[in-house]
Amino acid sequence: MLLNEDTLKKQIKSCEFSNLYLLYGNEGYLKQFYANQICSKSVSPDFADFNLKKLDGKDTNLNEIYDCTTSFPMMDNYTCTLVKDFPLNTYVGDRGKIDEELFTILADIPETSILVFWMDTIEVDEKNNKWSKIIKTFDESGACAKIDKRTRSALEKLLVASATKKDCTLSRNDAGYMINLVGEDMSTLQNELNKVCAYAGSGEITRKHIDETVIVSVEAKIFNLSRMIARGEADNAFETLSNLFKLREEPVMILAVLSKAFVDMYRVKAAKEKGVSYTALADCFPSAYKGKTFILDNAARDGASYSITQLRNALNILSDTDRRLKSTNEDGRTVLEELILRLLRV
Numbered sequence: 001m002l003l004n005e006d007t008l009k010k011q012i013k014s015c016e017f018s019n020l021y022l023l024y025g026n027e028g029y030l031k032q033f034y035a036n037q038i039c040s041k042s043v044s045p046d047f048a049d050f051n052l053k054k055l056d057g058k059d060t061n062l063n064e065i066y067d068c069t070t071s072f073p074m075m076d077n078y079t080c081t082l083v084k085d086f087p088l089n090t091y092v093g094d095r096g097k098i099d100e101e102l103f104t105i106l107a108d109i110p111e112t113s114i115l116v117f118w119m120d121t122i123e124v125d126e127k128n129n130k131w132s133k134i135i136k137t138f139d140e141s142g143a144c145a146k147i148d149k150r151t152r153s154a155l156e157k158l159l160v161a162s163a164t165k166k167d168c169t170l171s172r173n174d175a176g177y178m179i180n181l182v183g184e185d186m187s188t189l190q191n192e193l194n195k196v197c198a199y200a201g202s203g204e205i206t207r208k209h210i211d212e213t214v215i216v217s218v219e220a221k222i223f224n225l226s227r228m229i230a231r232g233e234a235d236n237a238f239e240t241l242s243n244l245f246k247l248r249e250e251p252v253m254i255l256a257v258l259s260k261a262f263v264d265m266y267r268v269k270a271a272k273e274k275g276v277s278y279t280a281l282a283d284c285f286p287s288a289y290k291g292k293t294f295i296l297d298n299a300a301r302d303g304a305s306y307s308i309t310q311l312r313n314a315l316n317i318l319s320d321t322d323r324r325l326k327s328t329n330e331d332g333r334t335v336l337e338e339l340i341l342r343l344l345r346v
Contacts, residue, residue: 003145005030011143012037017078019109020142021116022088022135024124027149029186034147035082035118042078042114050074057086057122066105069113080114085122092130098137106141115142150186152292155179158186159193163205166197170205176294178210183217218249219257223298226261229343230302237340241333251332252325255339259318264288265303266311268296273308310346317342 001018003011011017012034021038023031043052053068060083068081091099098106109115117138124146125131138144150158156175163170170178170193182192192214200209216224221240228237244254267285268278278296282289289295303311321339324330 001143002139003143005145005147008034008143008145008147012041015041017042017114018143019111019114020106020138021114022119022138022142022144023116023147024119024122024144025147027147027186028120029190030147030150031118031120034145035084035116038114038116039080039082042080044076047074047076051076051079053079053081055081055083055086057083060086062091062101062105065115069105069109069115071113073112078112078114080116082116082118084118085120086117087122088117088134089128089130092133098133103137106137109142149184152176152179152184152294155184155186155189159189162190162193163197166194167202168197168200168205169203174205174207174210177207178214180294181210181214181216181220183219188217218244218247222254222257223261225254226258227302229340230265230305232344234340234344237344238337241336241340245333251336252322254336255318255321255325258339259315259322261299261302262311262314262318264295264299265306266308266315268299269303269306269308269311272300306346314343314346317346 017038023035025031039052039054051073055064055068065081065083065086068079071079073079088102091102093099105115124135126135135144156172156179159175159178160170160172163175178192178196179189182188196205196209196213199213200206221244225237225240225244228240241254267281271278271281278300279293281296282293306314317339321335324335325332
């Protein structure tokens with residue numbers, strides 16, 4: 001059975017479990033959350049020592065998994081076995097044939113047992129022949145749930161709802177502001193929201209609460225650097241660069257994020273020159289902007305003072321800096337300081 005996130009949540013809430021699960025996808029926080037939810041909902045905490053087994057895929061084998069799944073529950077309806085990062089694809093032959101021992105375990109799980117394979121760091125490539133065979137087998141014998149990162153809109157709603165549960169009020173605009181500062185990693189967002197709610201106590205969360213509490217992501221700091229350059233704030237730009245080096249950020253990474261900011265500005269300006277709404281760029285570059293039109297809004301604002309020619313010159317300067325960082329032995333800090341000077345003079 002192929003489950004979407006809503007169906008998986010309904011299964012867990014109603015305690016109508018499948019006996020076999022494969023949880024994968026690129027949203028680490030939610031994969032762990034749902035894996036733990038299956039465990040906590042299927043096994044009574046009073047008997048978890050007997051009925052709940054958590055195994056590390058790097059340190060276990062099929063025999064141990066089999067022993068766990070075939071044990072009878074003590075004073076409960078189920079035993080639950082959670083296996084993190086077990087390399088299932090290595091048990092599939094080149095012609096897509098699943099190892100007989102693994103196939104037997106997956107096909108004959110007792111009704112009183114729940115087996116969950118949670119792929120935390122292992123990437124499941126659905127186009128790979130071995131993984132597609134594994135997914136098909138889980139689909140036939142149990143349930144597969146692909147848990148991917150949520151859209152920005154969904155993250156905003158999540159933050160608003162999470163704040164409400166903590167007796168706080170967070171507006172959608174300020175939820176978006178938090179995401180701009182912190183990034184889109186759900187685990188980080190939840191941790192930062194917990195801090196903000198604790199700081200605010202209850203009632204309305206203001207931007208002052210957010211600014212005084214959250215830890216700004218490195219990427220957000222670099223985007224702020226591009227904004228300072230666009231505004232001609234030389235002192236602030238050099239101070240921000242100095243702070244980034246204190247955090248031991250790699251010059252190439254700083255340049256990559258800075259370059260992206262100027263590419264965004266150039267694309268928005270080019271669209272405007274052609275009489276096209278810059279929001280159309282989300283369709284032209286879906287991987288960069290789909291569900292993230294705030295990036296285009298920021299680029300339109302930050303690039304307003306530049307002409308299209310100035311932005312082309314800025315991109316040429318950034319390209320030259322990239323070449324210098326990657327093909328010469330020049331000091332990275334010196335190269336980036338020179339870059340800021342050149343961009344300020346564009």
